[in-house]
Amino acid sequence: MKSSYMKRKILSKLLAKESDADHQNCLITKDVQSKSLKAALDNQGDYDWMGYFLNMSQAEVRFAANSLTDTLPTPQRLVQWKVSDFRSGSHLVNDTCQLCHKERGTLGHILGYCEVALSKEGGSRYTWRHNKILSNISQYAMEELDEKWTILNDLSQGGDGNVRNLLSSFNTAQRPDFIAVNTEEKSLIVMELTVPMETQIEHWHTTKTNKYADLVRQFEEVGYQVEFFAVEIGCRGLIPKSAVTFIRRLGSGKKRTRRFAAQLSQIAIKCSLRIFQSRSSKTWEVGS
Numbered sequence: 001m002k003s004s005y006m007k008r009k010i011l012s013k014l015l016a017k018e019s020d021a022d023h024q025n026c027l028i029t030k031d032v033q034s035k036s037l038k039a040a041l042d043n044q045g046d047y048d049w050m051g052y053f054l055n056m057s058q059a060e061v062r063f064a065a066n067s068l069t070d071t072l073p074t075p076q077r078l079v080q081w082k083v084s085d086f087r088s089g090s091h092l093v094n095d096t097c098q099l100c101h102k103e104r105g106t107l108g109h110i111l112g113y114c115e116v117a118l119s120k121e122g123g124s125r126y127t128w129r130h131n132k133i134l135s136n137i138s139q140y141a142m143e144e145l146d147e148k149w150t151i152l153n154d155l156s157q158g159g160d161g162n163v164r165n166l167l168s169s170f171n172t173a174q175r176p177d178f179i180a181v182n183t184e185e186k187s188l189i190v191m192e193l194t195v196p197m198e199t200q201i202e203h204w205h206t207t208k209t210n211k212y213a214d215l216v217r218q219f220e221e222v223g224y225q226v227e228f229f230a231v232e233i234g235c236r237g238l239i240p241k242s243a244v245t246f247i248r249r250l251g252s253g254k255k256r257t258r259r260f261a262a263q264l265s266q267i268a269i270k271c272s273l274r275i276f277q278s279r280s281s282k283t284w285e286v287g288s
């Protein structure tokens, strides 16, 4: 297992292959979010960092490294780097998002906050990424948990049924993403998934835990034993300890847990790359 120091060293090596490592390091230092990103890097779960790079194309690895250091050619960075417009020859000055034409085109906006990317008309891109990860988690849970467990999720696939089946008898409008039900032992494993920017992981962990406290209480009142997990998968591929703890709860050994965590990391990166590549395209075709 690579230490956090080693992980960063590997990342630095990748970045060194890029055109101007000093320039990029300078940006990392100046990045106002660098403190929270550093905290997210330090809070990574125990997963196979080297395996993380396997099965990924060069474009995906480059995207993973450059997105973590916020050195991708977003509208905001292009203006900051004083890149010239190839037609007029003068410096670019417009740093608004090329999709909504309203907000500043930062990496965080493009990967998580653009209202057009979020909307149905824009292809519900963030939901697509979220559901890809959720579907993989559900399938994995079906393999890992024994036959006493029924897997429900908030999707039309990848489980034994929909969470609504269970929630219909409760007084709630909430719909957690995943519930594993063990009727025999009257136990529930409830999981809510968020795929945020790494700097927002802590915020979402607290928000989602508070949001579902009442539903957990309702389950307990009718005699269920409940384990609740707020799980975050960083949209740039970082997997916090909370996610690893959840995967371990599904019954996996250490090795399988690390492999699956790396798999989720790759899915997040592949989906985010797709979202990034479509940052100025109104059309969005749902991929495989």
Ligand SMILES: [Zn+2]
Pocket: 097, 098, 099, 100, 101, 102, 103, 109, 113, 114, 115, 116
């Ligand atoms: Zn936008």
